[in-house]
Amino acid sequence: MFEFLARVFGRETTASKNVAKERLRLVLVHDRAGVSPQLLETLKNELIKVISNYMDIDEKALEVSLETSEDQVALVASIPVRGMKRIPKELASSI
Amino acid sequence: MSEIIVVTSGKGGVGKTTTTANIGAGLAALGHKVVLVDADIGLRNLDVVLGLENRIVYDITDVTEGHCRLRQALIKDKRYEGLFLLPAAQTKDKTAVNPEQMKKLCGELAAEFEYVIIDCPAGIEQGFRNAIAGAQKAIVVTTPEVAAVRDADRVIGLLEAAELRNPALIINRIRPKMVRHGDMMGIEDIIDILAVDLLGVVPEDELVVISTNRGETVVSDERSRSGQAYRNIVRRIKGEAVPMMNLDDSGFLGRLRRIIGLK
Numbered sequence: 001m002f003e004f005l006a007r008v009f010g011r012e013t014t015a016s017k018n019v020a021k022e023r024l025r026l027v028l029v030h031d032r033a034g035v036s037p038q039l040l041e042t043l044k045n046e047l048i049k050v051i052s053n054y055m056d057i058d059e060k061a062l063e064v065s066l067e068t069s070e071d072q073v074a075l076v077a078s079i080p081v082r083g084m085k086r087i088p089k090e091l092a093s094s095i
Numbered sequence: 096m097s098e099i100i101v102v103t104s105g106k107g108g109v110g111k112t113t114t115t116a117n118i119g120a121g122l123a124a125l126g127h128k129v130v131l132v133d134a135d136i137g138l139r140n141l142d143v144v145l146g147l148e149n150r151i152v153y154d155i156t157d158v159t160e161g162h163c164r165l166r167q168a169l170i171k172d173k174r175y176e177g178l179f180l181l182p183a184a185q186t187k188d189k190t191a192v193n194p195e196q197m198k199k200l201c202g203e204l205a206a207e208f209e210y211v212i213i214d215c216p217a218g219i220e221q222g223f224r225n226a227i228a229g230a231q232k233a234i235v236v237t238t239p240e241v242a243a244v245r246d247a248d249r250v251i252g253l254l255e256a257a258e259l260r261n262p263a264l265i266i267n268r269i270r271p272k273m274v275r276h277g278d279m280m281g282i283e284d285i286i287d288i289l290a291v292d293l294l295g296v297v298p299e300d301e302l303v304v305i306s307t308n309r310g311e312t313v314v315s316d317e318r319s320r321s322g323q324a325y326r327n328i329v330r331r332i333k334g335e336a337v338p339m340m341n342l343d344d345s346g347f348l349g350r351l352r353r354i355i356g357l358k
Binding site: 015016017018020021023024025027028031032 | 240241244245248249252274276277278279280281284288
């Protein structure tokens with residue numbers, strides 16, 4: 001009912017422009033993300049560096065990828081943990 | 096000091112050639128010396144848009160291959176003093192010219208002309224690489240459609256990778272009434288997404304079709320909305336700060352304003 005009224009009064013709830021904009025936004029996320037495998041590789045190496053401060057991880061089994069579903073793109077990382085590291089002193093004080 | 100500008104878009108059919116012709120004619124109408132280079136080898140069109148198709152003797156590959164001198168291949172426009180065309184070859188393919196040759200050619204043209212404007216082919220392959228090789232600035236043309244804006248985004252990325260930073264955007268064939276009704280992406284929507292500077296907005300206009308049928312450019316048509324838009328674009332290219340024109344004049348007041356000649 002509301003939608004009907006909205007349409008009668010010309011509100012933008014069903015505006016096709018918004019559909020276009022949303023589709024464009026998504027397609028560009030894919031396009032821009034899909035540009036370089038090097039970028040993913042760099043990201044992966046940075047991730048290893050940061051996570052290694054806290055955990056002992058299996059670097060060779062680490063996987064990073066962009067997964068796309070219908071309405072979103074997700075950065076998915078699979079990081080096998082071998083063990084926890086003892087928290088370094090400088091970090092322990094701030095926790 | 097001359098400027099070498101490439102007009103590109105990624106997607107075909109958005110109005111690159113029409114834009115190139117109108118910018119060229121507009122600059123020439125203001126007394127500048129301009130050469131338009133058709134880099135769409137194998138699918139030349141700039142000659143027919145300018146109404147110069149019957150006067151071609153030599154083309155761009157004749158110059159790069161040394162069959163003629165550059166001067167001999169340039170066609171002088173009938174209507175605009177100072178406007179010249181270097182036509183593309185029609186019977187060859189994009190590999191007939193390489194980026195090095197284009198750079199050299201652009202350099203030679205820049206020595207003679209104030210503005211060298213290159214009409215880039217659609218696509219992002221060799222023809223595109225050739226067309227942008229000698230350029231210092233880029234204009235990206237798009238229409239308010241998902242496919243065209245997507246391709247524009249891709250092209251902007253490739254231009255920046257090729258050191259052609261800060262390309263300027265022209266949004267072509269916008270329909271103010273549809274934008275107002277929320278059925279077409281508007282200027283802000285597109286600028287938001289592409290994050291580039293706006294050089295101009297050209298409304299959809301039947302006069303473009305009519306003038307192109309005749310081999311004329313709409314930029315010199317005083318009554319035309321699109322002509323006004325192109326004249327504004329030309330002035331912005333020259334470095335003037337020209338406000339964006341109010342496209343939304345289809346209401347009563349707008350019509351009245353148009354009738355009494357206020358733009």
